[in-house]
Amino acid sequence: GxxxxxxxxxxxxxxxxxxxxxxxxxxxxxxxFTDAVYxxxxxxxxxxxxxAAYYINTVIRQSDSESVQTYYEQQPxxxxxxxxxxxxxxxxKRIFIKFDADVYRMIVAGAEKYNxxxxxxxxLVLESNIE
Numbered sequence: 001g002x003x004x005x006x007x008x009x010x011x012x013x014x015x016x017x018x019x020x021x022x023x024x025x026x027x028x029x030x031x032x033f034t035d036a037v038y039x040x041x042x043x044x045x046x047x048x049x050x051x052a053a054y055y056i057n058t059v060i061r062q063s064d065s066e067s068v069q070t071y072y073e074q075q076p077x078x079x080x081x082x083x084x085x086x087x088x089x090x091x092x093k094r095i096f097i098k099f100d101a102d103v104y105r106m107i108v109a110g111a112e113k114y115n116x117x118x119x120x121x122x123x124l125v126l127e128s129n130i131e
Contacts, residue, residue: 071128
């Protein structure tokens, strides 16, 4: 009774620390890319002599949120979770990526901001950097 509030506060703190440690880990995702983005990733990572995952992490980490916003606003059709295009008869270009924890948090925040899936947001950022 007397220490109930302290116990609940401690449990809440432990739960928060546990959730933060989970989000602090790198995430592995098998991600699909548009043809243009996939070709750019392959060409640039080969040209720079780095792995595709390293290239993608670096581009997302260094991306400017204002230029991504500008690029998004210029799109005639805004891609969102509500409209997920499917390619029939042709397999998507995929790369298995290990996102660094800070980059993954950026992707999650950006995807929520634009109401997109993680894949849609990553394609958006990479396309905005290509242009």
